[in-house]
Amino acid sequence: MIRVGMLTSGGDCQALNAAMRGVAKGLLNSKEQVELFGFLDGYKGLIYGKYRVLEASDFSGILTKGGTILGSSRMPFKNMRDPDENGLDKVEAMKHNYHKLNLDCLVVLGGNGTHKTANLLREEGLNVVTLPKTIDNDLWGTDMTFGFQSAVDIATQCIDQIHTTAASHGRVFIVEVMGHKVGFLTLNAGMAGGADIILIPEIPYDIDKVIDAIKLRNERGSKFTILAVAEGAISKEMAKLSKKEYKKAMENSKYPSVSYEIADLIQKKSGMEVRVTVPGHTQRGGSPDSYDRVFASRLGAEAAKLILKGEYGYMVGYVNREVVKVPLEDVAGKLKMVDPDSSIIEEAKMLGISFGD
Ligand code: F6P
Numbered sequence: 001m002i003r004v005g006m007l008t009s010g011g012d013c014q015a016l017n018a019a020m021r022g023v024a025k026g027l028l029n030s031k032e033q034v035e036l037f038g039f040l041d042g043y044k045g046l047i048y049g050k051y052r053v054l055e056a057s058d059f060s061g062i063l064t065k066g067g068t069i070l071g072s073s074r075m076p077f078k079n080m081r082d083p084d085e086n087g088l089d090k091v092e093a094m095k096h097n098y099h100k101l102n103l104d105c106l107v108v109l110g111g112n113g114t115h116k117t118a119n120l121l122r123e124e125g126l127n128v129v130t131l132p133k134t135i136d137n138d139l140w141g142t143d144m145t146f147g148f149q150s151a152v153d154i155a156t157q158c159i160d161q162i163h164t165t166a167a168s169h170g171r172v173f174i175v176e177v178m179g180h181k182v183g184f185l186t187l188n189a190g191m192a193g194g195a196d197i198i199l200i201p202e203i204p205y206d207i208d209k210v211i212d213a214i215k216l217r218n219e220r221g222s223k224f225t226i227l228a229v230a231e232g233a234i235s236k237e238m239a240k241l242s243k244k245e246y247k248k249a250m251e252n253s254k255y256p257s258v259s260y261e262i263a264d265l266i267q268k269k270s271g272m273e274v275r276v277t278v279p280g281h282t283q284r285g286g287s288p289d290s291y292d293r294v295f296a297s298r299l300g301a302e303a304a305k306l307i308l309k310g311e312y313g314y315m316v317g318y319v320n321r322e323v324v325k326v327p328l329e330d331v332a333g334k335l336k337m338v339d340p341d342s343s344i345i346e347e348a349k350m351l352g353i354s355f356g357d
Contacts, residue, residue, distance in 0.1 A: 001032075001033045001034070001035065002027065002032050002033070002034050002035070002104050002105070002307065002308070003034075003035045003037070003101065003102055003103045003104050003105075004023075004027065004034065004035070004036050004037070004103065004104060004105050004106075004107060004307060005036075005037045005038075005039055005046070005051070005098065005101065005103045005105070005106045005107070006020055006023065006036065006037070006038050006039065006054070006070065006106075006107045006108075006109070007038070007039040007042055007043065007045055007046060007070060007106070007107075007108055007109070008020070008042060008068040008070050008071070008072045008109045008110065008133070009042035009043050009072055009073070009074075009075065009108065009109070009110040009113075009114040009117070010042065010072060010074055010110045010111045010112075010113055010114045010133075010134070011072070011074070011111065011134070011135075011284065012066075012067050012068050012072050012284060013133050013134055013135045013146070013147025013148075013150070013151065013284050014066055014135075014146070014147050014150035014151070014284070014285075014286065014287065014288035014289070014292050015133070015146040015147055015150065015288035015292035015293060015295070015296035016067070016068040016072075016109055016133055016146075016147075016296075017062040017063070017065045017066075017067070017068060017069055018062070018063050018064075018146070018288055018292065018293050018296040018297050018300070019109055019131050019133065019146060019296035019297070019299055019300040019303075020038075020059065020062075020068075020069070020070070020107075020109065020300065021059040021062055021063055021297065021300065022296060022297040022298065022299065022300015022301045022303070022304070023107055023131075023300040023301075023303045023304050023307075024036060024054065024056070024058075024059045024300075024304075025059065025300075025301070025304075026300060026301040026302075026303070026304025026305065026308075027304045027307065027308070028056055030304070030308055032308060035053070036053070036054040036055075037051045037052070037053055037054065037101055037103070038051060038052050038053075038054045038058070038069070038070045039051045039070065040052070040070055040071050041070070041071040041072060041073045042071070042072045042073040042074075042075060042110075042114075043073075043075045043080075043090075043094065043114075043117060044073050044075060045070070045071075046093075046094045046097055046098070046106075047075075047084075047088070047090050047093045047094055047097070048093070049093075049097045049100070051097075051101075063293055063297070064287045064288070064293065065287065066285055066286045066287050066288070067285075068109075074113070075090075075113075075117070076113060077113050077116035077117050077120070080117055080120060091120065091121075091124060094121060094126075095121075095124055095125070095126065098121075098126050103126075103127075104127060104307075105127040105128070105129060105307050105312060106121065106126055106127065106128050106129075107128075107129050107130070107131065107303055107307070108121075108128060108129075108130045108131070109130070109131045109133050110130065110131075110133060110134075111132070111133060111134035111136065111138070111139060111145070112134070112138060112139060112335065114130075115130060115139065115315065115328065115331050115332050116332045116333055118130045118315075118328060118332070119328040119329055119331070119332035119333075120332075122312075122313050122328050122329075127312035127313070128312060128313060128328065129303050129306050129307060129311075129312060129313075129314055129315075129316070130314070130315040130316070130328065130331075131146075131296075131299050131300065131303055131315070131316055132144075132145040132146070132299070132315055132316070132317060132318075133145055133146050133147050133296075134147055134148070135147045135148055135150075135151035135178060135179070135185060135283055135284050136148070136178070136179050136180050136182055136184065136185060137182070137184040137185065137336070138179075138180065138181070138182040138184065138335055138336050138337065139315075139317075139331065139336060140330070140331055140334035140335060140336045141315060141317050141319075141326035141330055141331040141334075141336075142315070142317030142318050142319065142326065142336075143317075143318050143319055143320070143321075144295065144318045146288070146292045146295050146296040146299065147284070147288070147292060148184065148185065148292075149289055149291040149292050149295070150286075150287075150288045150289045150291075150292045151178070151185055151189075151283040151284060152185060152188045152189050152192065153289050154279065154282055154283045154285075154286070155175070155177045155178075155185060155186075155189030155193070155228075155279060155283055156188075156189045156192040156193045158175055158189075158193075158277065158279040158282075159175050159189060159190070159192075159193025159194070159195055159226060159228060160193055162175055162226060162277055163193070163194070163226060166224040166225075166226055166275075167223070167224050169224070169273075170223035170224050170273075171224055171272075171273050171274065171275055172214060172224065172225045172226075172227070172263075172266060172272050172273065172274040172275070173224070173225070173226050173227070173274070173275050173276075173277065174227045174229050174259045174262060174263055174274065174275070174276045174277070175189075175193075175195070175226065175227070175228050175229070175277050175278075175279070176229050176230075176231055176257060176258075176259040176276065176277070176278045176279075177189055177190070177228055177229065177230055177231065177279070177283070178231055178279075178280070178281075178283050178284070179200075179201075179230050179231060179232060180231070180232055181201055181232045181335065181337075182200075182201060182202070182230075182232065182335065182336070182337050182338060183198075183200025183201055183202050183203075183230045183232070183233075183337075183338045184338055185230070185283070186198060186199070186200050186228050186229065186230035186233075187200055187228075187338055187344065187345075187348070189228060190228030190353070191344075191348055191351075191353070193226070193228065194226070195226045195227060195228035195353065196213065196214075196217060196222075196225045196226055196227070196352075196353065196354065197210055197213050197214070197225065197226070197227040197228070197353065197354045197355075197356060198227070198228045198229075198348065198353055198354075198355055199227065199228070199229045199230060199233040199262070199355065199356050200230045200232075200233060200338055200355070201230055201232040201233055201234050201337075202337050202338040202339070202340050203338075203340050203345070203355045203356070203357050204234050204235060204236045204238070204239035204357070205233065205234075205235055205236065205355065205356030205357060206235070206236050206356055206357065207235060207262065207265045207266070207269070207356070208269075209354065209356045209357065210227070210262070210266065210354070210356040211266055211269055211270050213225075213354035213356065214266065214270065214272065215270070227262070229258065229259045229262060231257060231258065231259075232258075233258050233259075233262075234246075234258070236357075257278065259276045259278065260276055263275070263276050295318070298323060299316045299318070299323065302316045302323045302325075303316045306325060311325065313327060313328050313329075314326060314327060314328060315328055315331050317331075
């Protein structure tokens with residue numbers, strides 16, 4: 001008998017259910033007897049012993065379903081060692097509930113913060129296998145995370161739709177794309193949607209260069225310009241600030257997000273009419289695309305394989321088009337970012353895309 005607990009933690013994304021289904025089917029179709037437990041709302045469920053027994057039927061019809069059947073929540077790693085409002089030691093509580101259910105393994109689906117806690121649980125002696133989810137694709141140790149491609153599709157569709165109205169009115173449009181502190185989502189959606197200017201955190205921008213790129217388009221006969229701007233995009237001046245100074249400047253900013261500041265500056269400095277569109281959480285919503293359905297199912301099945309072999313302490317990742325196991329201690333606490341010297345940036349520039357640098 002193998003007893004496996006599962007949880008989804010952090011911001012949700014597409015294909016979480018597909019991945020859990022992959023794990024469950026991989027286990028339930030094996031020769032082993034398996035019992036599955038789903039902890040509710042991320043690590044919270046493990047801390048407070050909120051779970052439900054999962055049957056094969058729970059995984060039926062969820063391949064295409066967005067969100068997570070277990071619910072999710074954000075529980076910052078930095079506060080994990082702090083007792084809760086009732087003085088409960090959260091780490092001890094998680095260990096207690098794991099042992100109380102006599103689990104052989106915990107499967108954790110999550111992004112960066114989630115992996116830090118997963119690694120902490122591994123250090124505390126629990127058997128953990130993780131799966132890389134996030135629309136940001138910023139997890140170290142894997143070329144791809146599930147959720148990313150579906151989010152690229154949604155952001156691309158948004159840019160596509162903006163194209164027609166931008167062209168009709170001859171306006172400058174900014175589409176602000178999620179991605180937290182990294183630019184993978186913006187870069188890919190921007191290129192797929194034919195954005196003229198792409199601003200990502202890894203390449204700080206100069207607003208005058210951005211305006212020059214818009215003017216150049218006008219001179220060449222294009223009435224409109226589309227900018228794909230990462231929510232974490234940063235100007236060259238801001239990039240010079242210390243972390244503390246940057247945080248303070250952001251707190252004191254009068255703009256709701258960086259795109260509004262960029263729009264204001266373009267408008268003031270050039271007199272051009274600018275509009276901002278923020279697709280926001282729609283990028284995380286709805287059904288996974290076909291790529292993510294296959295990808296998450298494969299990773300889920302590979303996680304089942306690790307569990308059946310009793311190999312714990314790994315994230316199932318994807319490197320050079322192969323599914324691989326990556327030690328959790330190598331993943332935790334590291335951020336994967338767009339390399340400004342990578343070929344995709346060079347190719348985008350060859351296509352005439354400006355990064356405002
Ligand atoms: O990490 C995924 C993500 O969607 C980021 O792209 C974004 O910055 C953040 O989560 C938004 O978080 P929340 O859902 O807590 O508002």
